[in-house]
Structures are given as C-alpha cells and as structure tokens.
Amino acid sequence: MKTFTPKPADLTHDWYVIDATDVVLGRLATQAATLLRGKNKPTFAPHADSGNHVIIVNAAKIALTGNKLGKELYMHSGRPGGLRSDNYGDLLQRNPERIVTTAIKGMLPKNRLSKVQLDRLHVFAGAEHPHTPQKPQNYEISQVSQQAK
Template sequence: MRRAFRAGCEVRNTIARKGTLVKTFTPKPADLTHDWYIIDATNVVLGRLATQAAVLLRGKNKATYAPHADSGNHVIIINAAKIALTGNKTGKLLYTHSGRPGGLRGDSYADLLKRNPDRIVLSAVKGMLPKNRLSKVQLDRLHIFAGAEHTHTPQKPQVFEIDQVSQQVK
C-alpha cells in the first residue's frame, strides 16, 4: 500500500485516495442544528413516509451531513391513522416480545391501524435507520400523532410535503 503522506507530517481529517490527500468534512458542534419538520401522513404509503422521515431524522437533507455526527432534525408525523397500506399488509403481523418466556405477541396491521397507528409508523421508521447507538438518539426526535393536532406548535415546524400519495385512494 502506498502512503500518500510523509512520515513526520501530521495530517488530520484526510483520506489518502490514489496517492492524493482528500480532506473530509467534520462538522463542529456549533454547525449542528436541529430543525423541526411536520409531515401529514394522509393517504401516503407507509414505506415512502418511513424513508422520508428517516432521511430527515438522520439529517441527510443538510449540507453539513456527516454519518457519525448527530445533525438530525425533529420530525412530527400527524394523521398516522390515515396512512395507506399497500398490498396485503392488513393481514400481516407486527411482532413484539416482552422479554419473558412465551412473551411473543403478534398484532395485525388492521388492528393496529385502529388501536395504535403510531406503532406501525414507528417500527417502519426504526427499520430505515442504521443499527447503531446514534439511531436511538435520532428516533427520540420522532413525534407521531394519530390525529391532526400536535403539541409542538411553539417550535414552528416547517411543512414537508410528500407528493406521491397512494394510487389506491385516487
């Protein structure tokens, strides 16, 4: 392996690629801001909603994105009870385990859509985030509400539009 830097020189935040030094960007704590976004989930397909929410939670929509830094945003999802499920997902089961022997529990998406629609959205967004310690911090910034009212109006969230609605609703 060829070394792109001389011995004795101290170089930080660089990567040696093909014999040249490439500087990498590392955001400072002052560069990290946590904006607020609101998403209306009415007639939006679950997977499309989950991917857009995961991108906002990770902060990939910002120019200062770094995978190791917490530059994510707060995301408010309203009308989670009006989400669109495609295919035969209403008969599909969402499993949870209590941690005790025999504690496996499966609830169908149709029942959860009536009783607890935020659990469906939470599990979908959690599956889109990376499996590391940072994802717990980013998932804590997700706020899901079954209805149209939410408690975060003082934060003045920006509206984030998802243009692709379900084809089944049209």
C-alpha cells in the same frame, strides 16, 4: 481537499411536519428516516448527530398497500414467552403510531445513534400536535397512494 467534519456548534436540529394522509407507509418511512438522520443537510456526517425533529400527523389515515392489513407485526418483550403479535388492521384502529414508528425504526442504522434519532420522532394519530411553539416547517410528500386517487 480535506474531509469536512461537523463540530457540535455546526449542528442544528430543525423541526418538520409531515401529513401522512393517503401516503404509503414505506414512502413515509424513508422520507422521515432521511430527515431524522439529517441526510438532507450539506453538513451530514454519519457519525455526527445532525438529525431533525420530525412530527407526523394523521397516522391513522396512512395507506397500506398489498395484503398488509392481514399481515402481523411482532414484538418481543425480552422475557421467556414474551412474543406478541398484532394484526396491522387492528393496529390501524387501536394504535397507528406503533405502525409508523416501527417502520421508521427499521430504516435507521442499528447503532447507538439511532436511539437518539428515534427520540426526535413524534407521531400523532390525529391532525393536532403540541409542538406549534417550535414553528415546524411543512414537509410535502408529493406521491400519495394510487388507491386514494
């Protein structure tokens, strides 16, 4: 039996919506990274771009476990003295999209394909998103935070 290699005509990019309300950050990131890479499809190949579009809504209502509210998220501009650190608690109020995007980016492979796959990630702090004409499917993450129960 020969190894299946998907052709460009075989690749489809579906749309999924994930509601991040009371979902633990790591569980959300692993599920979203799997969808972005296209590992949920039977035609998955690591070198082919068979990923999906993922829309994450309610990023401001995500659950952070442990002592992550006091932890810092670092970012470097690439310039001398360009190290910037932000507290997760402050970011949850100001820019919750950055928390989710950084967690998902860390779970993608470190290669050229990850930039293309990360461009298909759309994160919104609220419940509304402008991608309704694409008719995205709901993707349910069944396990929510224990503190939310």
